[in-house]
Structures are given as structure tokens and as C-alpha cells.
Amino acid sequence: MAEAEPIKLRLSRSVTIPDPLRLARYLRAPELGPKVLFFSGGTALNDLSRHLTAYTHNSIHLVTPFDSGGSSAKLRDAFQMLSVGDMRSRLMALANRTVTGHPDIYRLFAYRLPRDEDAAALQARLERMVTGDDELVTAIPDPMRKIIRNHLRFFLQAMPSDFDLRGASIGNLILAGGYLNNDRHIDPVVFMFSKLVEVQGTVRTITSDFLHLAARLADGRVIVGQRNLTGKETDPIDSPVAELYLTDDPSGQHQVQPEIRNKIRSLIGEAELICYPMGSYYSSVIANLLPSGVCQAIAENRCPKVYIPNTGEDPEQINLSLTDSVETLLRYLRRGSGELTESTDLLSLVVIDSDHRHYRGPVDIPAIRRMGTEVVEANLVTQQSYPYIGSDKVLNVLLSLI
Numbered sequence: 001m002a003e004a005e006p007i008k009l010r011l012s013r014s015v016t017i018p019d020p021l022r023l024a025r026y027l028r029a030p031e032l033g034p035k036v037l038f039f040s041g042g043t044a045l046n047d048l049s050r051h052l053t054a055y056t057h058n059s060i061h062l063v064t065p066f067d068s069g070g071s072s073a074k075l076r077d078a079f080q081m082l083s084v085g086d087m088r089s090r091l092m093a094l095a096n097r098t099v100t101g102h103p104d105i106y107r108l109f110a111y112r113l114p115r116d117e118d119a120a121a122l123q124a125r126l127e128r129m130v131t132g133d134d135e136l137v138t139a140i141p142d143p144m145r146k147i148i149r150n151h152l153r154f155f156l157q158a159m160p161s162d163f164d165l166r167g168a169s170i171g172n173l174i175l176a177g178g179y180l181n182n183d184r185h186i187d188p189v190v191f192m193f194s195k196l197v198e199v200q201g202t203v204r205t206i207t208s209d210f211l212h213l214a215a216r217l218a219d220g221r222v223i224v225g226q227r228n229l230t231g232k233e234t235d236p237i238d239s240p241v242a243e244l245y246l247t248d249d250p251s252g253q254h255q256v257q258p259e260i261r262n263k264i265r266s267l268i269g270e271a272e273l274i275c276y277p278m279g280s281y282y283s284s285v286i287a288n289l290l291p292s293g294v295c296q297a298i299a300e301n302r303c304p305k306v307y308i309p310n311t312g313e314d315p316e317q318i319n320l321s322l323t324d325s326v327e328t329l330l331r332y333l334r335r336g337s338g339e340l341t342e343s344t345d346l347l348s349l350v351v352i353d354s355d356h357r358h359y360r361g362p363v364d365i366p367a368i369r370r371m372g373t374e375v376v377e378a379n380l381v382t383q384q385s386y387p388y389i390g391s392d393k394v395l396n397v398l399l400s401l402i
Helices: 020-028 046-051 070-079 087-096 102-108 119-131 146-157 170-181 187-197 262-270 281-289 294-300 322-337 367-370 393-400
Strands: 036-040 061-065 202-205 212-217 222-224 241-247 272-278 306-308 347-352 374-378
Touching: 020 170, 020 393, 036 374, 046 087, 046 146, 046 393, 061 087, 061 374, 070 087, 070 170, 087 102, 087 187, 087 202, 102 146, 102 187, 119 146, 146 170, 187 202, 187 294, 202 262, 202 272, 241 281, 262 294, 272 347, 281 294, 281 393, 294 322, 322 367, 347 367, 347 393, 367 374
Parallel strands: 036 061, 036 272, 061 202, 272 306, 306 347, 347 374
Antiparallel strands: 212 222, 212 241
16 A cells, blocks of 8 residues: 655744743753754854753854955955855854863864964964974874864865965864865865764755856945955945855856755754854855855745844844834845745744844834734843844743743
């Protein structure tokens, strides 16, 4: 007899926010915690990620690999590779830093070479790490020490003679060495890294292609490179973003839309809640939605989808009110999933702070609801986190929805 087809039902339930019983259950057994997926990059979510491990060891973090500044930019330019800095940062935020974990490995991966030493001294320090004679490496037990030394050795052998090691993250160099040593595949290295520091969650880049983030501004100018958009290493943009896209051309003339891997599609599909979190609006959140297949996978998953808008100032959101931010997010989601996709399949809920003064311009809740998404107001900004959202506050909301 043929096996019956599984029945798919879409159910709804009432929730309490925050839900003390649900939160207490997650705290008792985080290894059984929910699969909350975050589309993000950068460091804005790292504090939340550290708090999150108390509730679940099963969170999913899809980060952008387009960072064109700092230590990551040097690796990108030298090896024409994806950026690994944001991924390393998130892995470290989710790492087990207790005595039962591997704090010595954590210290090594978090270490940066000095910025005030000359090239010869920095290379000599790296060579001592490769031979196992540096104190940061000797503190790590075998066989983990041998794995780390091997990846650093491969990086050192591949490193261009003019590579600038000042301020280099050792974790980034280990990831880069493993990437090059695995035929330019990043997943095996991330798996190894995750095991070494006992990462309590899953971290992947949305794509492994070497691409640039580009933006066409409202005044017609095109800027290429994430660092030129965020306003952290360069002057902030002075014209609103009209269109964000990916390019394989440093001039930004050729737009591309890489297809996500099946593994990324599966991770999106198995999430129990999808969150578009606070952080750099375009370069962290919207950038993750640009590869082909992302938005379609979001639409096909019937779990709740929640947007946590920024409080305070985001240099990327020139002239964007809260309503504009929701509308723009939906526009990119629909572009990737089909214009006829229902809003609720892409964005179920917008969670905002109950003090509307934390947002740019008027907060028009009826206008957001007319877009087909619900709005929940909660106390998100604390005295300690002001003017930004407190990690515990937003986690109380998100975890109560699952």
C-alpha cells in the first residue's frame, strides 16, 4: 500500500509577550532550544548572540560575506575571496567561553596582531605560531594545536610578500588558510572552527562567491564596497539608497544575482522563526536578501517572520522613516519571491519600542498594518542599552513567539 502523503496545516495560536513559562523551558534545556534564524552581518547582533546561547544552541545565523573594510578587506584583495570577518565574529559570539569549553582557543581566535610593529616582527610572530613556539598556541592542547598550526602554515605559505599583517585577526587568518587549503570551500573550515570553540549555533555566509556590495544613490551616483556604505570607515553617504545590488565588477556596472546553495535553502526552510534584526539596514539585512532563492525560501517557510527596526541613528537609512523601512524591506522580499506573494508570508510582525521617540520621523502604525503586517509594541530600550535595543528585551519577545 502506498504511503499517504503528509498533511500540511497552517495553525495560529495566541501568545503572551513575554512568556515566562516558555522562556524558563528554554533556559532549562538550551540544547533543545528553537531554531531561530537571523539575517545579519556586522557586529550589531553579537551581544544578542551571546545572550541567546543561554536559551538555545540551535540558532541559525546567515551573515554577509561582502565586508570591504579592515582586516577582511586585506584578505579579500589578496586572495579574491569572500569576507570571513563577520562570520568569525559571530562564531566567537556563539562560542562556549566557560571552563568546559576551550578558552585558550577562544583567546587565540580573538587575538589581533599589533598595529605598531614592523612587517618583519609581525611575520616572525606568525612564524612562531606556526612552529608552535608562541605562548598563545602552546596553551592549546593537541590535536587541536596541530590543526590550527596547519591552517596558519598554509596561510603563511600563500601570503603575498607585501601582505599587511598590522591589526590582522588570527581567527581570520586561520579561516583563510583553511579556505585556501580546502580548494576554496568555506564550509569545512567553519565546521572545524565551530567544533574547536564549541559554537552553540550554526553560522554560514549567505553566499560563498567573491562579490561586491553596490548601491545606486538617489542622486544617480554608484558606490561600490560595503565600507563605503556604512559610514564607519568613510564619510556617511549624503544621498538615500535607491537600489542595492551585488556586482562582480569593481566599477559596479555589472549586476549579478548568485543562486544560494541547497544547504542555505534548507537552513531557511527548517527555521522556526525568521528575524530581520537591528543592525546596518542595507549592508547587513537587505544585502542578505539579494542572492537568488533567499526570498523564495522565506516565503515557503510558514514560520513567523519578525522585523526589529533600528532605534537611534543608522547612517545608511537617510530619510527613511519607520514606515519607509518596512515598505523597503517588503519591496526587496517581494522582488525575490514574486510580486504576488502575500505580505504575511514574508513579514508577519514588526516589533517596535513603545517609546516612539527612538525612531526617525512619525511612527504610523496604521500605515504599517495596511501593508499586511502586524505591529507589536514592547519595552525594548533599557537604561543600559539606550538609545539602542536591549538584547534580553528583544530575546524575550522573539522566543515567546515560537
